[in-house]
């Protein structure tokens with residue numbers, strides 16, 4: 001299994017494409033640059049099995065509708081944020097763009113996530129519910145491959161902001177402490193923005209996690 005990162009401008013959102021040995025893939029957080037994401041998928045001859053969202057802020061799902069329709073695949077999102085997909089205020093697209101409400105078409109299949117081990121296509125994922133940045137944030141653990149996609153919960157030497165709709169700082173720290181810091185220190189963490197890191201490095205160096 002391997003993971004490819006596509007950095008999207010203007011907000012430096014990381015889209016990840018997780019690829020197995022059969023060239024099947026999951027697209028995680030398809031952001032602004034749908035052309036770059038599609039090109040990567042097509043050039044490598046990948047078969048998209050699903051789109052998975054770490055949370056439903058618009059910058060993490062802006063290309064989800066296009067890719068879901070083109071590849072006829074479902075979108076997976078935590079059950080607490082399904083309504084965000086259809087609401088430009090909750091997914092913040094109206095707040096940030098001032099004009100565009102970015103939503104998912106009614107014809108696109110939406111599947112829900114909770115804290116669970118989940119089979120999606122040919123992939124087995126461990127889903128951790130890590131509220132705090134948003135109420136339905138999840139971290140996606142590919143246990144066998146040894147990496148975690150942390151969304152906007154945990155970053156390299158930082159954590160997600162908690163001043164947006166449904167954010168809660170105490171809950172965020174609790175989520176990281178109880179769900180993520182328990183993972184093996186060598187687990188590679190791929191965050192929603194910025195460079196990757198490891199659980200062990202963040203335990204020792206993240207200023208927001210002192211005393212955790």
Ligand SMILES: [Zn+2]
Nearest residue numbers: 055057133152
């Ligand atoms: Zn976010």
Ligand SMILES: [Zn+2]
Nearest residue numbers: 059152192193
């Ligand atoms: Zn983000």
